[in-house]
Amino acid sequence: MKLRVRSGDSLWYYCQLFLLPLDLVLDSNPDVDPNNLSVGTEISIPGFNTFGYKITKGDTIWKLAQSYHLNPEAILILNQTVNLNRLRIGDVINIPFRITRPIVNVGLKYDDAVLNKHLCELQRFYPFIKTRTIGKSVLGKPLQEILIGTGQKKININAAFHANEWITTPILMTFLNDYLLALTNTQNLCGIVMNPFYRSVQLSVVPMVNPDGVSLVLKGPTEEVRDSVVGINNESENFTAWKANIRGVDLNNQFPAKWEIEKERKEPKGPAPRDYPGDAPLTEPEAIAMANLVKESRFDRLIALHTQGEEFYWGYEGFEPEEASIIAKEFARVSGYKEVQYIDSHAGFKDWFIQEFRKPGFTLELGKGINPLPLSQFYDIYRKTLPIFIAALYT
Structure with missing residues (x-):
């Protein structure tokens, strides 16, 4: 979430306003001098997003803040160009909200x-x-x-x-x-x-x-590599057992820790779906x-x-x-x-x-x-x- 510095604001004040540790706010704004904030500077507030709220009859900033469990200042600071003392029905203002749910969706084939x-x-x-x-x-x-x-x-x-x-x-x-x-x-x-x-x-x-x-296992080969990987895979287009990189080299057999022993005893002597340690x-x-x-x-x-x-x-x-x-x-x-x-x-x-x-x-x-x-x-x-x-x- 982004906001603009007002006169008298500080990063410490933002931490109190949004209940965040100071080091997270400091590290979210590495190019900002915390001791010399300029009015209008854009500040990143981690762990927050905003949504647009359309004003209805009877709404006030105080009521909205109470409804969304916010300090009213958190709404005021995001709507500096809006006259919040004269809200009109149909006006749209920004409301901050804390992110409490994961972004990562684990129900997907993860390429x-x-x-x-x-x-x-x-x-x-x-x-x-x-x-x-x-x-x-x-x-x-x-x-x-x-x-x-x-x-x-x-x-x-x-x-x-x-x-x-x-x-x-x-x-x-x-x-x-x-x-x-x-x-x-x-x-x-x-x-x-x-x-x-x-x-x-x-x-x-x-x-x-x-x-x-990973992409080969989940999606199959692109035209660019189809001939080579099908050849490595014994002419099969079923790649579920493929462990290697796209050149048929097992990346976890590639490191110089008695590599020569694995080279000698591994059955594949050339590119393969698994176990070939490379040349x-x-x-x-x-x-x-x-x-x-x-x-x-x-x-x-x-x-x-x-x-x-x-x-x-x-x-x-x-x-x-x-x-x-x-x-x-x-x-x-x-x-x-x-x-x-x-x-x-x-x-x-x-x-x-x-x-x-x-x-x-x-x-x-x-x-x-x-x-x-x-x-x-x-x-x-x-x-x-x-x-x-x-x-x-x-x-």
């Missing part, structure tokens, strides 16, 4: 078009978040990172490395949306107040690492973008979302720090997921992160069944996973 729509809406209503493109897919689709918070602890959560595990994206986006709602409404999630984490944690979210592959580590733009992001950001912990199994992996070759065990036990306690320290697997994103940075890294296998997991499992998966997301903030 990159849906993701980008939701990201635009979240950026509009929660301008304290930062979004940026960290790279592009093989087909040139942007790989988006969302940043929330100003804390010293840096956490990355990513989803949809594997195409037919696309349900991990709406799971992560729902958490993101619920976190934003909790921040702007000063509410809790799972009984824990979220606002302190905004100041103690910087949360990085990469909701869809493999947009080309060398870090050949694919999506994997390169994620590696560069980690090198640049130096995260304190990392969580990669996959499906399925209701378990998570947290060790690699003894490189994991001691604190990883404590965090793993908390993840298992709050979710009921099984913790597994070691598995016979290499070249994964989590493996490389632990090996290179000696920081806690986790691969979460959400849900149970056959990939792609159906949307009918969404709420059960989210119910069990949400406590892990929150525990990642406080452990």
Whole structure:
């Protein structure tokens, strides 16, 4: 929601008027000097929207404010060009309202078009978040990172490395949306107040690492790639089992953590719907973008979302720090997921992160069944996973 500064206004006053934490308002207006507000400056108020109200007989600003549980000043400040002392029947004025419901719609097949729509809406209503493109897919689709918070602890959560595990994206986006709602409404999630984490944690979210592959699974191939992907897929146009990127490389087998072992033992020796680790580590733009992001950001912990199994992996070759065990036990306690320290697997994103940075890294296998997991499992998966997301903030 946008409003215009009046003489005597301050950002602190807006926080009192709309019951918002000051840091959210400050970070929603990074180009504004809070100590020198100029009359007429446009200010963003996070977590609010407006609707047009048509005046009826007997309406007054005081009555409307009472009806919508607002301070009358909240209406006055949005209607500075209207003579609110002489309202006429039929006049339309702006009424602010607090956003209390999610923007993210999880009842959809969640491809990159849906993701980008939701990201635009979240950026509009929660301008304290930062979004940026960290790279592009093989087909040139942007790989988006969302940043929330100003804390010293840096956490990355990513989803949809594997195409037919696309349900991990709406799971992560729902958490993101619920976190934003909790921040702007000063509410809790799972009984824990979220606002302190905004100041103690910087949360990085990469909701869809493999947009080309996700689109292939959900919509089928475009004419541009039809011949190549059908050939890789053994001449079948059923892509439900496809995990790889659009070039047939498994992005979670692309990292230089004993990559040569996976190259030798993986059955596919060329592009395939799954498991082919490529001709060398870090050949694919999506994997390169994620590696560069980690090198640049130096995260304190990392969580990669996959499906399925209701378990998570947290060790690699003894490189994991001691604190990883404590965090793993908390993840298992709050979710009921099984913790597994070691598995016979290499070249994964989590493996490389632990090996290179000696920081806690986790691969979460959400849900149970056959990939792609159906949307009918969404709420059960989210119910069990949400406590892990929150525990990642406080452990």
